[in-house]
Every structure is written in structure tokens, then in C-alpha cells.
Amino acid sequence: MTGFARRLAGKLLAGLVMVWVVVTFTFFLVHALPGKPGDVQYESYIMQGFNPEEARAKVTAVYGFTSHDPLFSQYLGYLGRLLHGDLGQSVYYSGVPVSHLIWSALPWTVLPVLTGLLVSFLIGVIAGVIAAVKRSSRWGGLLSVSGSLVAGVPSFVLALLLLLVFHTEWHLLPDAGTSDITLEPGWSPEYVGSVVQHAVLPVISYALLSYGGWLLAMKSSVITVLGDDFILASELRGLAPVTRARYIGRNAILPLFTVLALSFGIMFAGSFFIEQTFDYPGLGELLLKSIGVRDYPVMAGAFLLITVAIIAANIVADLCYTLIDPRVRR
Amino acid sequence: MTEVQVRDLTIEYQTSAGWLPAVAGASLDLRAGEITGLVGESGSGKSTLALALLNAVPEPGRVAAGSVEVAGVGDVLSLSGKQLRKVRGGELGYVFQASQNSMNPLKTIGKQLLDLGRSHEVKDLRALIARAKDLANRMGMDGDRVLDSYQHQLSGGMRQRIGIVFALVLNAKVLILDEPTTALDMLSQAAVLDIVRTVHDENQLSTLIITHDIGAISEIADRLAVMYGGRIVEDGPLLDVLRRPTHPYTRALIGATARITGDVDAARALPGRPPDLTTVARVGCVFRDRCPFAVTACADTEPPLVVGEAGRRRACHVEPSTVLSGTPGTPAAVGGQP
Numbered sequence A: 001m002t003g004f005a006r007r008l009a010g011k012l013l014a015g016l017v018m019v020w021v022v023v024t025f026t027f028f029l030v031h032a033l034p035g036k037p038g039d040v041q042y043e044s045y046i047m048q049g050f051n052p053e054e055a056r057a058k059v060t061a062v063y064g065f066t067s068h069d070p071l072f073s074q075y076l077g078y079l080g081r082l083l084h085g086d087l088g089q090s091v092y093y094s095g096v097p098v099s100h101l102i103w104s105a106l107p108w109t110v111l112p113v114l115t116g117l118l119v120s121f122l123i124g125v126i127a128g129v130i131a132a133v134k135r136s137s138r139w140g141g142l143l144s145v146s147g148s149l150v151a152g153v154p155s156f157v158l159a160l161l162l163l164l165v166f167h168t169e170w171h172l173l174p175d176a177g178t179s180d181i182t183l184e185p186g187w188s189p190e191y192v193g194s195v196v197q198h199a200v201l202p203v204i205s206y207a208l209l210s211y212g213g214w215l216l217a218m219k220s221s222v223i224t225v226l227g228d229d230f231i232l233a234s235e236l237r238g239l240a241p242v243t244r245a246r247y248i249g250r251n252a253i254l255p256l257f258t259v260l261a262l263s264f265g266i267m268f269a270g271s272f273f274i275e276q277t278f279d280y281p282g283l284g285e286l287l288l289k290s291i292g293v294r295d296y297p298v299m300a301g302a303f304l305l306i307t308v309a310i311i312a313a314n315i316v317a318d319l320c321y322t323l324i325d326p327r328v329r330r
Numbered sequence B: 001m002t003e004v005q006v007r008d009l010t011i012e013y014q015t016s017a018g019w020l021p022a023v024a025g026a027s028l029d030l031r032a033g034e035i036t037g038l039v040g041e042s043g044s045g046k047s048t049l050a051l052a053l054l055n056a057v058p059e060p061g062r063v064a065a066g067s068v069e070v071a072g073v074g075d076v077l078s079l080s081g082k083q084l085r086k087v088r089g090g091e092l093g094y095v096f097q098a099s100q101n102s103m104n105p106l107k108t109i110g111k112q113l114l115d116l117g118r119s120h121e122v123k124d125l126r127a128l129i130a131r132a133k134d135l136a137n138r139m140g141m142d143g144d145r146v147l148d149s150y151q152h153q154l155s156g157g158m159r160q161r162i163g164i165v166f167a168l169v170l171n172a173k174v175l176i177l178d179e180p181t182t183a184l185d186m187l188s189q190a191a192v193l194d195i196v197r198t199v200h201d202e203n204q205l206s207t208l209i210i211t212h213d214i215g216a217i218s219e220i221a222d223r224l225a226v227m228y229g230g231r232i233v234e235d236g237p238l239l240d241v242l243r244r245p246t247h248p249y250t251r252a253l254i255g256a257t258a259r260i261t262g263d264v265d266a267a268r269a270l271p272g273r274p275p276d277l278t279t280v281a282r283v284g285c286v287f288r289d290r291c292p293f294a295v296t297a298c299a300d301t302e303p304p305l306v307v308g309e310a311g312r313r314r315a316c317h318v319e320p321s322t323v324l325s326g327t328p329g330t331p332a333a334v335g336g337q338p
């Protein structure tokens, strides 16, 4: 297992480098934008009648750095604070730490995305197996078409469609928020029920978003494995059908772990549209809002988090792969 | 004792031109203690015939006629479901053409052996493992190590031998090997065939070895059967057939094998190409396009496989003596030359 540890260390190192690159890129991008974040605020304080001394102090308090320092020392200071887990403070919500905003938005993105991913993975993989085994029959064909269709619909169209059907037409599900606002947050059955009810449409959206991908990927993977020599060999050796199904399943699902990481990233990206459509206070909405009001620290923080999440998903997928496939261990 | 009796077996594949036979009216016996070599050019139907012995004709194929009687089992072609599954691996051990990759890459050989045992409801799995290790050891491998390995950790020759272990470990009485040595170098080829001979003798198996290469099996087989265009055109005791080939195709095939004629210069490649499903002659003799001995009858009547003396059979209109003498009788009558 030393090979395993070395592989993990390598992946982590590569991940850290990746994060650093993204952090650096975002920092300099934000500072290259016309109207530097600090400057805009500084000007507006001046306009409000503060004297330059006070205005600079306020900007420092809000941004954690003064924009009149040389850019590079600002960058170093920013990196140093990041290392201590300090993402700075929001401009829009004056003084609120960015990490606090992100922590409170995070569950509303991660939980629905993960649930949706899991649901679509299970359904998509099973449907993919059926579509592969019954590929010459009409139902198998229809199943494949369903995958291609759903995979081709953009996320915001999908979300709007769901809203139209389940809220506007059938009045079955709520259209906005995470729970009924009259309820007190807590572990009361009413509140939890309301949260679940509000989460249904976002979860379905995420699930549909990736269902087609799973189905098509699994289908083609199963077809490939069915043509493999060892499957014919296992048939000629009289292996039990259950055993053969296990052989096929495990071999076919292997390449999907790479897709898993990818689709996790895609879902995160898709969360912008879906959270906006359902007015759901997750990361995507936080990011969109912060872009709207030029809340640069929040933007940088959200980008950072999404980057870390995608890289982490990649590492986890890679480790799953390593655990299942003896050929990659060594 | 005749272990396997193939009778009038016809296997067809669905093609764009309809259902066409890859094996036509083949009859063959495999006897206990005998190794039968089955030779023929690519596409002659060897693998199709062998797979049919397990009632495992691949898609889009079907058994159009015939039977495969296995001693103690009955007609394998009439079995299905669990009964059929038990015969595969249980009575009939098969090492198939691409057995370099015949193992699940994600499981150790030992775990797959247990899967095999459980699938066949073997009570004593320890004994099964012990037997597999013993077989592996006798094939020149380290049984303990091999069972702990994954397929990718084994060499080509070891994989081939593991394929044979899996075919034998359930005490199959019939062993079918489809091109067991094609992927191996000369040395490993000889070693694998040697082992097959030893295990075959010890267990009084009925063994069928399929190959392109007459030379490779001429040292270990007892009988030789020759296929062409889906027909068995000649068979008999190996040495007898090699010394006195009485079918023009057999004669040409032997002539093309330097190892048997012992003279590389004299080894002439077979002129022309072997037919496939769509190009094989529908009437007359399937070999006539390439046959230097062909006579008028060859163009319109298919020669039946006739039993001769000393356990030999042949399917040809021309007299054995004519073929043996090597001088075509009536060249003017050669028909169907393209």
C-alpha cells in the first residue's frame, strides 16, 4: 500500500498547486478589473464625507488590506490570511466574515447536489445496464433516447420546466426558499418536512441534470465489457448468472468514477441557475449576488471553495478507482 | 469409449445475405484417452464447431440441425438454463481462443476459483483450491503465488495455463482447447502442449485441440480432423493422415507446413484464399475452386464424408490413390476456376 500512499500524496500536492493557481488567478483578476474593489469603496466613503484617513481605515477594516500598498505585498498578505482560514470580510454585508457567509450557504448547495447526484447515479446506472442489455429491443432504445434527451436540456430550462409543472400547474411544491418562513428552524417535524418539501425540486433538477450522462456512460461501458473475453470465458465456465452480473457490473462501473468527479463540478456550476430559479440560498446564489454588488471578497471566497470542491471530488474519485482496480495499484 | 458424439451438426449465422452455414453436417467422435487435433484455415468453422459442443454458439448464430451427445449427459444442444450451465465447466472444460484475457481483471485468480466452485455447488472448496494449486504446480507454476495474483501480474504463458487449470479443476472429462498456443512463443507452446498431454493421459480425458498449425499438434495428437468451408473433409489416426493424406485439401495443407515435410523450400503456401460464409460454394465440393484434382462431378455434387479403412474418413470424388500419387487425373475437367 505504499504505492497507494505515494499516489495520494502526489494527488494532494497537485491539488494544492491547483488551488494556489486559482487563488492567484482570482486575486490578480479581481485587481485588474476596472474600479479596484478597495478604490470603489474608498471613493464612496470620501463622497459620503469621511476624511481620507477614516476612509482608508474603513476600507482596511472591510477588505483586510489597503489597496494603496504595492499589489504584490497585498497578494502576500492575502495568501497569509488564507493560510489562517481568513477569507476577509464581505463588503455588501459590512463586516460579516466571508467564511461565515459561505458556511451558511454551503449546506444548501452541497446537500441537494449530493442527494441529486446519488439519486441520478443509482437510477442512471441501473437504467444504463438495462439499456445495454436490452439494446436491441424497443424499451432499451427508448431508455437510451430518454438519456440523450435529458442530457441535452440546459439546466435553467429544466428548472423552469419543473417549476411550471409542479408549482404553477399542479400546485404540488413550493417555488422558493428552503422552508416555510413562518416555521422556526430546528428539528421539529414541521420544519424538517418543509425543508424536504422545498428541496424536492432542486434535487430533482440536479438529478435530471446528470441522469442522462450516467445512463449513456454506463450503457456504453456495459456494452464494452459484454464484449470482453473474460465475460465469454465466464459463460463457458458455467459461472452462475449472479456472479457474471457482478463481474460485468464491477468492471463496467469503473470508468464512471472519472465521470463522477466531472459531474460533481458540472453540478456545482449548474447550481447558479438552479438556485436562482428556485430562489435557494446556496453557494451559486451567493456568488451571483456578490457579482451583482461587486462584493469581491465573497466572490474570491466562493470561487476558492468551488475549486477546492472540484479538486477534492477528483481526488476522491481517483482513490475509489484505485481501491477497485488492482491494475492501478502497484 | 466415445465420450462425445457430434452428429450432422449444422450451425448458421445470420448475415446480410440471410442465414448461412458456418458448420454444415459435421459428424465427429471424441473418445476417452484420445487427443483429436482439428485443423483448417481461418474461417473454416473450427471455433464455431467447438463452441457448439457447449451449446454456446455466439450471436447471431443458431443450431440449425444435429446433436451433440455427451456420455452421462445426453444431447447438450437440448439443454438450457441451469442444466446447461452445470455441463459447461463441469463435464466440458473449455479453453477458448483468446484465453490470454479469460480472467476478471478485478479479482485474484483464487477468488475467481471460489466463484467457479460456488457456481458449480462444490461442497469442499478447500479441496478445490488444493486441486487447483496441485494442477498449477504440475504446470510449472507456483500455485500459492498464482492464486494470489491478478491476471495482469501473470505472463501470457501463465494465463494460458491458468485457463487450462480452470477447465480441468472441476474434473471435466472432455477438454476443448481453441488455439491454446497461438499467442505463445515456440518454447512456451511446446511446454503448454506437453502439460496438456500429461494431464490428458493421467485423467483419461477426451481432448480436442484446435489449431491453424498442423506442425504444433503433430507431436501430441492421436487423431487429426481437417475442416474446410464448414465441412470436415478428412479425419483419421494422426500419423496415418500425415503420411497418406487422401483429401486434396489435407495434402495441400501438409505441403504448406515446413515442419512436417522437413523441407522449407518444398513447403508451398496454399494458393488462393479460404472462403468465408458468403463465398463458400453452395453446390458441389467446397474446395473445388482451389483443387488441382477437381473433376466434373465436383461442380454439382457435394462429396459425402465416407468411412474408409483403419478409422479414416474422407469427402472427395476422386480416388485416394489419385490424390496420393499427386498427379491430377483429368486436368481438363477442372471446374469453377475464377
Ligand SMILES: Nc1ncnc2c1ncn2[C@@H]1O[C@H](COP(=O)(O)OP(=O)(O)OP(=O)(O)O)[C@@H](O)[C@H]1O
Binding pocket: B013, B014, B022, B040, B041, B042, B043, B044, B045, B046, B047, B048, B049, B058, B059, B060, B061, B097, B212, B275, B276, B277
Ligand atoms: N458471430 C459471428 N457472426 C457472423 N459470422 C460469424 C460469427 N462468428 C464466426 N462467423 C463466421 O463463421 C465462419 C467460421 O468462423 P469460425 O470462427 O468458426 O472459424 P475458425 O475456423 O475458428 O477460424 P479462426 O482460425 O480464424 O479462428 C467464418 O466465416 C466467420 O466469418
Ligand code: SF4
Binding pocket: B247, B248, B249, B285, B286, B287, B288, B289, B291, B292, B293, B294, B295, B298, B303, B315, B316, B317, B318
Ligand atoms: S477432387 Fe473434387 S471433391 Fe475432391 S476435393 Fe477436389 S474438388 Fe473436392
Ligand SMILES: [Mg+2]
Binding pocket: B046, B047, B048, B097, B178
Ligand atoms: Mg477460431
